[in-house]
Amino acid sequence: MRRLLLAGLIALTVLPVAAETPSTSPKLDLETIMANPDWMGQAVENPYWSVDGRSLYYSVKRDGSSVHDLYRVDPATGNNIKLDAAATAKAEGAAVYDRAHRRAAYIFHGDVFLVDLGSGRRTQVTRSALPESSPRFSADGRSLQFRETNNWYVYDIASGVTSPAAVLKFTDDPNDKKPDALGQQQLDLFKDLRENKQDKDALHANEQTLAAADPTRAPQPFYLGDKSQLMDTELSPDGRWMLVLTQPAHHDDGKAPDVIHYVTDSGYTETEAARQYVGRNDPAPQSVLLLDLITHKSYPLATDNLPGVKDDPLKAIRAKTIAELQKAGKDDDAKALKAPDVRPVIMYTMDNGSPGIVWSDDGRNVALEFLAVDNKDRWIASVDFAHHALEPQHRLHNDAWISWGFNDFGWLKDNRTLWYLSEESGYSQLYVKPVDGAAKALTSGKFEVSQPQLSNDGRWFYLRTNKVAPYSYDVYRVPSNGGDLSRITQYGGMDQFTLSPDDTRLAVLHSSAYVLPQLAVQSVEGGTSRDLTHTMKPAFTAYHWIEPKIVEVPSSHGAGVIYAKYYGPENETDAQASRPAVLFVHGAGYLQDVKEAATYYQHEQLFNNLLVQEGYVVLDMDYRASEGYGSAWRTAIYRQMGHPELEDLLDGKAWLVKNHGVDSKRVGIYGGSYGGFMTEMALLRAPGEFAAGAAQRPPADWVTYNDPYTADILNRPELDPEAYKVSSPITYAANLRDPLLINHGLIDNNVMASDSIRLYQRFVELHKKNFWISLYPLERHEFEHADAWYDEYRRINELFETWVKPAASN
Structure with a gap:
């Protein structure tokens, strides 16, 4: 964004360009500093490891354009290559692996690819108009699961056949339609109509019997009624279950204001609908259905057993406002503010846009993360599949509001122990909890923990923390079964990291005051890092920029120190x-x-x-x-x-x-x-x-x-x-x-x-x-x-x- 054309190529070198001394540094002017930011250089974005873990891919915005070019770098030599169209066609996406580490899969240009790691053979699984996402191997490793919008598909590796995991229809089952009084009268009167209906019912029953006994057929649809609309789905790795997230159909989000475009291609004033104003309507509550794909049955997962979900954290404010409305004679408005018996909930949406639903690798456990619509509570719950019910695992309450971040969660490799971030101590820290046991903090202190990544072998958590000082961020790691939190990188300005497939190295994006994010590689044991990119422009680095001094301003209002x-x-x-x-x-x-x-x-x-x-x-x-x-x-x-x-x-x-x-x-x-x-x-x-x-x-x-x-x-x-x-x-x-x-x-x-x-x-x-x-x-x-x-x-x-x-x- 905020870009215009500026000539010059990105310099991809390892060594930084030395800044000029203050006496020779050019004098600043508004024309220069407010020019298209391409003159500064470009940030390195979205690094990920190649399937074999020998290379790293990353993207860089092209000067004068919003197009991003794909690069590949060899971490051992630092050799960078900008991929042309032909080379990009042979590139890979960020990979996932089966548990035996014999196969990998990834998404590239919206399609699914499968790689045999022994032979290197690459198979294109899809070639479709709509993009696929979320590739994952089944628990037994025999199939590859992926989604296209909210539809899940299963690719059988041996046969090469792809089939839908489930077919969802948000209508009533036409075969369950009962005749009304007039229709029943017709059936009572006319033998031919009765026989026609009996024959139709028999054909349907026979079709269901054949479908249940024949795995080569597409699955029979789930008819979920017309009172709900689909928000998301999540398939279990063992293919047995699907969770379906819904909200009431035809929910009225309230009137949206218009944005008016005065300078347009057409020469006419044009309007564009924007987001709704706060308070124009309540956010739509959400519900979860558990589908048994084997028995073809569905079960609603009630949330009324979540601890505190029947409380009203706004009770005092509600009572005051209702009293004021009643005093003003606005009884209808006062009645509209009555607290619900059970607070509505929504599913937390994670940073990658997926719902707060995470399956264990074996598909035998799943965790769901709910937020109260008033955002005073966050719950993590597992599912009791035998009783088709939620089992609360953790409640986080805040009298103000739950943070928009620090809500990551998942499963350890034992498939029965949850891990999650929580602000319950006042700072985001990492916790583990067996589904039938007590929680334990893996980190503690007055610092923030974020971006937790569990190593592929399950032994370590790698984390972004500001333990040294609030303004200084680096990668740390802690044993997943508890132990010391140890520092891995020494940047202070660490932005993002990703672990190599063999758990030995970290690809790290780091930056500083006048250096946009750059890529480096680092051993997980610490030690010296290796810089792999330098995309800043000589014209920019030639200036003698003022290094901002981080200072501590004392608060006169009891807030302690204000960093600046x-x-x-x-x-x-x-x-x-x-x-x-x-x-x-x-x-x-x-x-x-x-x-x-x-x-x-x-x-x-x-x-x-x-x-x-x-x-x-x-x-x-x-x-x-x-x-x-x-x-x-x-x-x-x-x-x-x-x-x-x-x-x-x-x-x-x-x-x-x-x-x-x-x-x-x-x-x-x-x-x-x-x-x-x-x-x-x-x-x-x-x-x-x-x-x-x-x-x-x-x-x-x-x-x-x-x-x-x-x-x-x-x-x-x-x-x-x-x-x-x-x-x-x-x-x-x-x-x-x-x-x-x-x-x-x-x-x-x-x-x-x-x-x-x-x-x-x-x-x-x-x-x-x-x-x-x-x-x-x-x-x-x-x-x-x-x-x-x-x-x-x-x-x-x-x-x-x-x-x-x-x-x-x-």
Whole structure:
């Protein structure tokens, strides 16, 4: 995204390019730093091992295009090859293996391939218009399972025959249709009709008998009725069971707002439906069916035995709101807020988009991960196949909300022990639990554990953790049966890793402040790593970029330490005693920007360099709600978005004044998305604290944002209207006294441009001064065009130069 054509080829070398000294480094300008980011270089993406484990594949975005090219590198020699079309056709996808490690399978260009590891013979299993996914060998290794959308297929390796695992029809069984009163009268009256029906029934019964006795036939359909719609399916590795996830048919998601396109190919104004607003309708509850593919029977898996599912964690808020509605004479609205007897649940969706259903390798156990629709509880349950019922295994409760991440789970190689991540200690840690035993923590401490990968031999878990410091991430490992957590890599800026098929090496993506993710290989025993790529551009590395200093800002509100990145002149002693400063506020709310790895905000980081060149100092803070600091830090904003974060930003300003000679009257603030929201909250809830602010694509009223994100933090607006009122900038519009620039893409379908336009109208009606709005007709939430980036930051720079930098103006 945000790319335009820029000439130059990616340099694929191992050695980095040395940066120039400050005296020879070119002077920065907005045209350069806001140009198409291809001039910086490209990130290495999606690394995976070849089937034989001797090579690594990865992709790199092509300059001037959104096309990604596929590369192959030999970890032993570092030899990189960019694959042309002919070579790409012979490449492989990320492989899965059977338990005997005799065969492998993978998806490539949406089709399924099978490889005999002994002979190297490759067989193309499918060649279809729709893409296949999720290849997996059956428990006995005789067949290969895969899915096409929600339909599962089984490829018998010996015969080469592919058949559907099950046929699902969301209609009533036409053979079970009972005659109504008139129809029964007809049967009672006419012998021929009775005989016709008897013959039809006999034919159907005979067909079912033949099908049950003949494995060469396609399976008989499951008729699941027309009251539900299919959401997902998961087939057991032994082929015996299928879990079917459904929700009520024809669920009304509520009216969706329109995004209006003013600059179009057709020359006419066009509209596009966007996501629904929070609270326009309840999320659809979900249900799970267990299908026995052998006996051809289905069983609903009731969730009413999940511990706490009948509780109402919002009881106090509900009672207060109902009382207020009744007092106002809104009895119907009050009745609509009555708590359900059993809270509805949905299935957790994992990062890869699949539902929270994981089978053990042998297919004899399965775990399901549910979330309460109010997102105050997460449950992991197994299935008692004998009684066709859920068996609760773990409950995680949070009075605020369950994290969107840290919900990974699965099975150990013994097929009866669960592993899962949980924030129950206050930080994401790894646990194991036999289905009939007690849970045990494999890791503990005030740090976060994520990306757990179980080794192929089942002996080790490899993990991403920030044990050394909140901002420093590396790969660690811990024995799956318990033991010491040991560090494997030494990057500090480790982003992602994948284990080799033979469990001996790690392919690691790592980055740093001005180096986008690069690929390296590392022994699982630790030691020296080998860099395999360098895709940064010489023109970019030629600059003497400011290395951000990670600092600790003390909280004056009992929050402990707030980590931040400080950008200042190389020689602080030569700096002026009273200087201007800018606070950059990262977006996404739950995002960590204070890390040793590359920032998501590359353009903003370069702009921060420009600001320092122009005499400012810059502070970028991981305010409360940021990722990486535990659940209490994350949920501090529950029902009060913009309040704890503002306290942290003001502490950051005070720290700059005390420690870096900053003039308290000459501090600006800017950010995008959540950072834009915080810019507006800073100016409107703390007028006079900031000389000026620039808000990019900011949510100004949370009632017009989406459901899962907003309802988790603020509950639903009809239930907790006070939380929305105190958390929305538009509530405080009357407080505007400091210059505010708002920039927004007109076709933003995440935070609607209407948010900024509505706030702008409030300022107009309140007769406010010194507020501006810039609208960009071809930009969505993330700007894509260099001209728009340049224009946006030219306006921000001019705002700061006019209202923040000059001491006399304040």
